[in-house]
Amino acid sequence: MDFRNYLHTHPDEKGYFGRFGGAYLPPELEPAFKEITEAYHSICHTTRFISELRRIRREFQGRPTPVYHCERLSRLNGGAQIYLKREDLNHTGAHKLNHCMGEGLLAQFMGKKKIIAETGAGQHGVALATAAAYFGLECEIYMGEVDIAKQAPNVTRMKMLGAKVVPVTHGLKTLKEAVDAAFEAYLRDYKNAIYCIGSVVGPHPFPMMVRDFQSVVGFEAREQFLEMTGELPNAICACVGGGSNAMGLFPAFLNDPVDIYGVEPLGRGPAQGDHAASMGYGSEGVMHGFNSIMLKDAEGNPAPVYSVASGLDYPSVGPEHAYLRDIGRVTYESADDAAAVDAFFKLSRYEGIIPALESSHAIAFALRKAREMKTGTILVNCSGRGDKDVDFIAEHYGYGEDHKY
Numbered sequence: 001m002d003f004r005n006y007l008h009t010h011p012d013e014k015g016y017f018g019r020f021g022g023a024y025l026p027p028e029l030e031p032a033f034k035e036i037t038e039a040y041h042s043i044c045h046t047t048r049f050i051s052e053l054r055r056i057r058r059e060f061q062g063r064p065t066p067v068y069h070c071e072r073l074s075r076l077n078g079g080a081q082i083y084l085k086r087e088d089l090n091h092t093g094a095h096k097l098n099h100c101m102g103e104g105l106l107a108q109f110m111g112k113k114k115i116i117a118e119t120g121a122g123q124h125g126v127a128l129a130t131a132a133a134y135f136g137l138e139c140e141i142y143m144g145e146v147d148i149a150k151q152a153p154n155v156t157r158m159k160m161l162g163a164k165v166v167p168v169t170h171g172l173k174t175l176k177e178a179v180d181a182a183f184e185a186y187l188r189d190y191k192n193a194i195y196c197i198g199s200v201v202g203p204h205p206f207p208m209m210v211r212d213f214q215s216v217v218g219f220e221a222r223e224q225f226l227e228m229t230g231e232l233p234n235a236i237c238a239c240v241g242g243g244s245n246a247m248g249l250f251p252a253f254l255n256d257p258v259d260i261y262g263v264e265p266l267g268r269g270p271a272q273g274d275h276a277a278s279m280g281y282g283s284e285g286v287m288h289g290f291n292s293i294m295l296k297d298a299e300g301n302p303a304p305v306y307s308v309a310s311g312l313d314y315p316s317v318g319p320e321h322a323y324l325r326d327i328g329r330v331t332y333e334s335a336d337d338a339a340a341v342d343a344f345f346k347l348s349r350y351e352g353i354i355p356a357l358e359s360s361h362a363i364a365f366a367l368r369k370a371r372e373m374k375t376g377t378i379l380v381n382c383s384g385r386g387d388k389d390v391d392f393i394a395e396h397y398g399y400g401e402d403h404k405y
């Protein structure tokens with residue numbers, strides 16, 4: 001398949017990547033999503049929008065983020081050379097701001113006054129609250145009461161940035177209820193507000209929009225890698241929760257002779273409820289308004305999921321990933337909690353980079369793959385920094401004293 005025109009031809013005008021994606025919406029929400037789709041097409045490809053977003057990326061976010069050769073880690077690991085795309089150095093410490101700034105700028109161009117979203121672990125909420133502060137927009141973040149208690153530092157950050165955190169108190173009081181509450185709020189206020197999703201998931205146009213805003217990661221990385229080494233990497237990889245940092249990295253390399261890997265969280269193991277490897281163990285189904293591969297319980301509802309990395313525990317995956325696997329272009333693998341924690345310590349101790357536990361899954365896979373490859377290069381998307389995870393790791397796993405060098 002020729003991927004040169006891929007970003008312009010995928011998804012199709014209804015929002016499908018092959019048979020995955022689409023927009024399964026209650027009729028009352030259809031006009032709101034149609035408005036966003038039309039605005040995206042008419043605004044986001046204009047020179048004014050693109051040049052303003054470029055300026056923001058450079059001056060506010062600190063882009064381009066570097067590509068870094070992990071020489072010591074590669075030597076101690078053995079095999080292929082490991083490189084990182086340093087999204088942990090993006091402002092706020094993760095890749096999520098890439099699409100939040102795009103969505104915020106779109107809101108501004110559309111004349112909206114408010115942005116609405118849900119958050120689970122709080123990472124999306126913080127990135128969006130940052131964008132809202134930058135653009136002077138009101139920001140309303142729906143969050144389950146259980147998550148609010150668990151993620152106190154992120155709740156504080158959101159409030160500090162001027163966002164209103166709305167506790168969701170019904171059902172299990174976690175992400176699923178927060179999604180429903182955010183949709184309801186958006187429905188009440190869509191003339192005035194725009195809804196902003198946290199990954200390449202949800203109804204069309206969000207998987208496309210978030211991918212397009214994230215794709216700066218791969219386009220930068222490809223050029224940087226070529227300049228550093230004179231060649232393309234042999235392989236690239238990224239962790240996959242919803243799949244946005246992966247869809248940031250992959251598109252620039254689709255038409256190249258480069259092996260591409262998405263890495264899902266295998267948690268404590270393959271039993272239901274112990275992991276969140278949707279592609280590995282799921283089946284086709286519609287959830288949260290789009291058709292993709294999802295983990296289902298016996299009744300066909302979204303199954304309970306778990307990962308040591310709370311940003312990865314989502315029971316479905318972006319529809320474009322389902323498509324890219326179907327056509328055989330991307331391979332999906334997994335790394336479990338233990339491998340991710342080991343990679344977390346290794347990168348910290350051998351390179352002086354503390355990665356997010358989410359990113360540690362991609363690094364764990366890269367370590368395994370590099371040994372298998374023996375020579376060549378592998379580029380990993382280091383999607384975020386691990387400051388948010390150090391207290392949890394210290395409490396449950398110690399300080400990594402056994403990782404001597």
Ligand SMILES: *Cc1c(COP(=O)(O)O)cnc(C)c1O
Pocket residue numbers: 094095096123124198199200239240241242243244245246311312356358359383384385
């Ligand atoms: C949220 C998050 C992820 C998972 O989200 P994707 O949409 O799968 O990229 C990965 N890494 C970090 C650092 C995150 O905050």
